[in-house]
Amino acid sequence: MKKGILxxxxxxxxxxxxxxxxxIFGGDGRIFGNSIQSLPAHELVLARSxxxxxxxxxxIYRKKLPYFGVNKKWLFIxxxxxxxxxxxFFMTIQNxxxxxxxxxxxxxxxxxxxxxxxxxxxxxxxxxWLFVLLAFTGVCLISLHPYIIEDSGMDFQPFWIGWGxxxxxxxGIAYTAIVKLKETDAPISIVLYFPMISIPVMLVLCxxxxxxxxxxEWMLLLLVGIFTQFAQVLLTKALHLGTSSVIIPFQYxxxxxxxxxxxxxxDERLSLIANFGVFxxxxxxxxxxxxxxxxxxxT
Numbered sequence: 001m002k003k004g005i006l007x008x009x010x011x012x013x014x015x016x017x018x019x020x021x022x023x024i025f026g027g028d029g030r031i032f033g034n035s036i037q038s039l040p041a042h043e044l045v046l047a048r049s050x051x052x053x054x055x056x057x058x059x060i061y062r063k064k065l066p067y068f069g070v071n072k073k074w075l076f077i078x079x080x081x082x083x084x085x086x087x088x089f090f091m092t093i094q095n096x097x098x099x100x101x102x103x104x105x106x107x108x109x110x111x112x113x114x115x116x117x118x119x120x121x122x123x124x125x126x127x128x129w130l131f132v133l134l135a136f137t138g139v140c141l142i143s144l145h146p147y148i149i150e151d152s153g154m155d156f157q158p159f160w161i162g163w164g165x166x167x168x169x170x171x172g173i174a175y176t177a178i179v180k181l182k183e184t185d186a187p188i189s190i191v192l193y194f195p196m197i198s199i200p201v202m203l204v205l206c207x208x209x210x211x212x213x214x215x216x217e218w219m220l221l222l223l224v225g226i227f228t229q230f231a232q233v234l235l236t237k238a239l240h241l242g243t244s245s246v247i248i249p250f251q252y253x254x255x256x257x258x259x260x261x262x263x264x265x266x267d268e269r270l271s272l273i274a275n276f277g278v279f280x281x282x283x284x285x286x287x288x289x290x291x292x293x294x295x296x297x298x299t
Contacts, residue, residue: 004241005250007234012254014231018048019093019102020261021220026094036217040209041090044224045083046202051225052232053195059188069193071184078177079193081170083201088167095160097270099262100142103281104164106255107135110285111172113292119176128288135284139165141277178236187236194232252286
């Protein structure tokens with residue numbers, strides 16, 4: 001169990017690095033004194049998928065695992081859900097304040113809780129619905145605050161909050177699939193299905209919109225692929241080593257990192273209402289995580 005917690009913490013750090021690079025590609029970014037072009041989200045997903053596909057294929061070949069896995073139905077669901085969720089998430093990172101985009105994505109475990117209840121039978125206690133209500137009230141406040149405060153200091157379209165919610169919901173499906181697959185398939189086989197599905201889809205999207213990377217941008221795209229691969233493998237291994245109710249809460253350390261990076265690096269200053277919305281989201285998901293952890297400890 002302790003190894004599972006370590007893996008999920010390391011996974012969160014890897015995801016944070018990826019999100020930081022994606023935000024830089026959102027426009028007007030600079031790194032090491034170099035100006036960075038704006039690249040569309042699907043192009044970033046394609047770069048990440050190609051790297052993941054190569055690494056995963058090599059590992060599967062060396063371990064002599066079945067290339068197309070065992071439980072193909074749930075592997076396909078995991079790959080499809082992951083493709084849609086990651087593409088939408090990259091879009092929200094590029095169009096929302098960094099901290100808000102990350103926090104909205106951390107609603108995914110709440111959706112995972114709902115889906116594991118419906119599909120796997122994990123129990124949901126009555127008080128947990130209150131935690132869900134708190135979190136979604138916070139999302140509503142963040143979405144509505146531009147209409148309440150005209151000069152809020154945050155320039156974004158509220159509908160991106162909706163896309164972030166959809167991304168988090170679909171991520172919940174992907175996490176549920178991972179839990180379902182832990183009895184049948186190796187972590188690397190589960191990871192492989194993401195690029196197997198995403199590469200053809202992203203190639204089609206890139207045929208309509210594509211920006212040729214230059215200079216240091218190639219290295220950044222490679223890093224997106226490498227760190228996402230690490231993050232996916234570590235998260236999958238973590239979920240295989242313990243119950244989701246115990247493992248998933250440790251992902252929330254990433255919220256603290258995201259808020260600090262948004263404030264220090266991207267100079268994001270949230271309004272009072274937006275901050276209160278963030279507080280409600282954090283309260284909801286952390287209380288839910290703590291409650292499930294305590295329940296798991298007693299059983």
